[in-house]
Amino acid sequence: MANIKSSEKANRQRIRRTARNTAQKTAMRTAIKRLRAAIGGKNAKEAKALLPGAVRAIDMAASKGVIKKGTASRSVSRLTVAVALLK
Numbered sequence: 001m002a003n004i005k006s007s008e009k010a011n012r013q014r015i016r017r018t019a020r021n022t023a024q025k026t027a028m029r030t031a032i033k034r035l036r037a038a039i040g041g042k043n044a045k046e047a048k049a050l051l052p053g054a055v056r057a058i059d060m061a062a063s064k065g066v067i068k069k070g071t072a073s074r075s076v077s078r079l080t081v082a083v084a085l086l087k
Helices: 005-040 044-064 069-084
Strands: none
Touching: 005 044, 005 069, 044 069
């Protein structure tokens, strides 16, 4: 446990940031899972509807620094291609 006032504050900030990042990452993963389930089920209409939400979740996570921008770009690209191939 921290004894110095600044360390205690840093610890509180760490806890808040970790919770925020976890929530962001969970939302992103859930959106991706739903989209992949629709792609796996060959449901093109549902996949097209879920794609913008998944892309938004990925972009939000990247903009907040939860994931790297290159990782986000790669994920969006792969999901977009997978949805396009369902036609």
